[in-house]
Amino acid sequence: MKGLITMDDLTNEDIHSILADAERLLPVARGESYLPLLQGKILGNLFFEPSTRTRMSFETAMKRLGGDVVNLGDVKTSSVVKGETLFDTIQMVDGYTDIIAMRHPRQGAARYAQDAARVPILNGGDGAGHHPTQTMLDLFTIQQSHGTLEGLTVILAGDLRYGRTVHSLSHALVRFGCRLIFASPDLLRMPTEIVEDLREHGADVTETEDLLGNINQADVVYMTRIQKERFADEDEYAKVAGAYKLHARDLANVKSEMVILHPLPRVDEIHPSVDETRHARYFEQAFNGVVARMALLCRLLNIEVPAKIPGGDA
Amino acid sequence: MAEEHNMRRVTAIKNGTVIDHIPSGQALKVLELLNLSGDTSVPVSLVMNVPSKKMGAKDIIKVEDRELTQSELDRLALVAPDSSIAIIRVYSVAEKLNVNLGDEVRNVVRCTFSNCITQNPREPLPHRLKVIRTAPLALRCHYCQRPQDLDELVLNLL
Ligand SMILES: Nc1ncnc2c1ncn2[C@@H]1O[C@H](COP(=O)(O)OP(=O)(O)OP(=O)(O)O)[C@@H](O)[C@H]1O
Numbered sequence: 001m002k003g004l005i006t007m008d009d010l011t012n013e014d015i016h017s018i019l020a021d022a023e024r025l026l027p028v029a030r031g032e033s034y035l036p037l038l039q040g041k042i043l044g045n046l047f048f049e050p051s052t053r054t055r056m057s058f059e060t061a062m063k064r065l066g067g068d069v070v071n072l073g074d075v076k077t078s079s080v081v082k083g084e085t086l087f088d089t090i091q092m093v094d095g096y097t098d099i100i101a102m103r104h105p106r107q108g109a110a111r112y113a114q115d116a117a118r119v120p121i122l123n124g125g126d127g128a129g130h131h132p133t134q135t136m137l138d139l140f141t142i143q144q145s146h147g148t149l150e151g152l153t154v155i156l157a158g159d160l161r162y163g164r165t166v167h168s169l170s171h172a173l174v175r176f177g178c179r180l181i182f183a184s185p186d187l188l189r190m191p192t193e194i195v196e197d198l199r200e201h202g203a204d205v206t207e208t209e210d211l212l213g214n215i216n217q218a219d220v221v222y223m224t225r226i227q228k229e230r231f232a233d234e235d236e237y238a239k240v241a242g243a244y245k246l247h248a249r250d251l252a253n254v255k256s257e258m259v260i261l262h263p264l265p266r267v268d269e270i271h272p273s274v275d276e277t278r279h280a281r282y283f284e285q286a287f288n289g290v291v292a293r294m295a296l297l298c299r300l301l302n303i304e305v306p307a308k309i310p311g312g313d314a
Numbered sequence: 315m316a317e318e319h320n321m322r323r324v325t326a327i328k329n330g331t332v333i334d335h336i337p338s339g340q341a342l343k344v345l346e347l348l349n350l351s352g353d354t355s356v357p358v359s360l361v362m363n364v365p366s367k368k369m370g371a372k373d374i375i376k377v378e379d380r381e382l383t384q385s386e387l388d389r390l391a392l393v394a395p396d397s398s399i400a401i402i403r404v405y406s407v408a409e410k411l412n413v414n415l416g417d418e419v420r421n422v423v424r425c426t427f428s429n430c431i432t433q434n435p436r437e438p439l440p441h442r443l444k445v446i447r448t449a450p451l452a453l454r455c456h457y458c459q460r461p462q463d464l465d466e467l468v469l470n471l472l
């Protein structure tokens with residue numbers, strides 16, 4: 001594996017061992033232990049599209065491990081706006097850095113960049129394509145909650161049509177034998193070709209418009225934001241989106257170990273009353289973005305994460 | 315003997331290339347794929363919709379005074395993967411060639427997905443479509459991984 005462009009670049013074995021590395025790196029991510037594994041290494045952050053969480057967590061991950069970061073800066077003021085090709089931008093950054101994290105509005109941009117680069121590329125989102133580092137932190141959070149990835153029942157709810165995080169995550173969960181329930185308004189259903197592809201891989205997939213009617217079966221509920229702009233008018237949006245909002249009172253009969261995830265930012269699809277429940281896991285999930293990316297940076301830079309980390313309990 | 319007869323629908327050529335067994339109606343696309351449609355320096359004869367035992371009906375193209383290369387002919391994979399090619403020297407068949415699809419169609423067409431990174435004509439890396447299946451033909455963009463609509467694809471010739 002050179003870079004991480006899609007989850008297909010990782011075997012199940014790779015996933016397990018990277019998640020295990022991430023687990024051991026937790027004290028380092030929390031700042032309780034300093035472990036400069038990436039000292040002398042430079043990460044190039046190439047975000048051609050705005051991102052707060054992904055860009056910051058890459059930066060934090062690199063710095064927690066003693067590495068350094070250079071940023072592309074605002075696309076509006078960089079050479080990109082002068083019409084520089086992605087190929088040329090990559091040639092430059094490739095020479096400045098040891099590894100590149102990138103997000104680009106066009107699909108396929110990360111693969112293209114990897115073909116143009118000498119250093120590994122970490123795809124932080126390419127159009128409606130892939131976002132594998134998000135998938136890794138989602139998997140990490142699920143495994144942390146349930147002790148396993150195998151055989152869980154996972155509801156993915158909200159905008160399943162445009163949300164690239166749910167596409168990558170679905171493919172990954174199916175590789176671990178999870179049962180998937182897709183709960184969305186008809187307009188925002190999971191693309192047919194993805195559902196077909198998952199079923200061809202032997203997946204047990206159910207599509208429904210009813211989130212609350214299925215929530216009691218779930219081990220994991222993965223919520224996403226439904227954007228107003230997807231609907232013809234405000235009324236249509238209000239009518240449909242209400243069914244994909246969670247309130248603490250909806251959780252009365254759910255499994256006690258069920259966890260709720262959300263890639264954030266949320267608007268009002270998860271009511272603050274849920275934050276207080278044992279099921280809320282989205283803030284840990286956001287924090288886990290750092291530790292998952294630390295493990296991925298080490299893996300792609302061929303730096304081994306020690307079996308025992310000072311300050312860790314493992 | 316039927317084939318022999320069809321051949322004579324067009325005068326025999328002295329030197330050049332014959333592309334036979336093109337699916338009926340695809341001859342003009344084949345010319346386009348070979349960049350011969352705008353080329354006024356080469357005599358080209360077309361026969362369209364002639365009866366064929368093998369295919370029901372077929373098109374035939376004869377290009378005079380040019381021996382098309384294997385890599386030029388491989389471009390035909392999109393519209394005429396089963397065509398048979400004869401290189402003619404001094405009125406007789408000197409060599410026979412077939413279209414070779416391989417596992418990738420490189421720099422022949424641009425991906426059909428409107429938001430693919432390869433839509434920027436200034437990006438220099440090759441256009442690459444992976445062959446997922448040959449019969450029926452299924453292609454996927456190496457970069458964006460979108461499956462390609464073949465009807466739309468032939469409009470995207472480079
Ligand atoms: N001198 C020529 N001028 C024009 N066309 C020719 C000439 N010689 C052969 N051809 C054509 O080239 C093709 C291949 O010639 P060949 O003699 O191998 O025919 P064939 O027996 O039909 O072969 P195949 O098994 O490929 O169908 C045929 O379509 C034939 O009509």
Ligand SMILES: [Mg+2]
Nearest residue numbers: 317318334398
């Ligand atoms: Mg014949």
Ligand SMILES: [Zn+2]
Nearest residue numbers: 425430455458
């Ligand atoms: Zn493409």
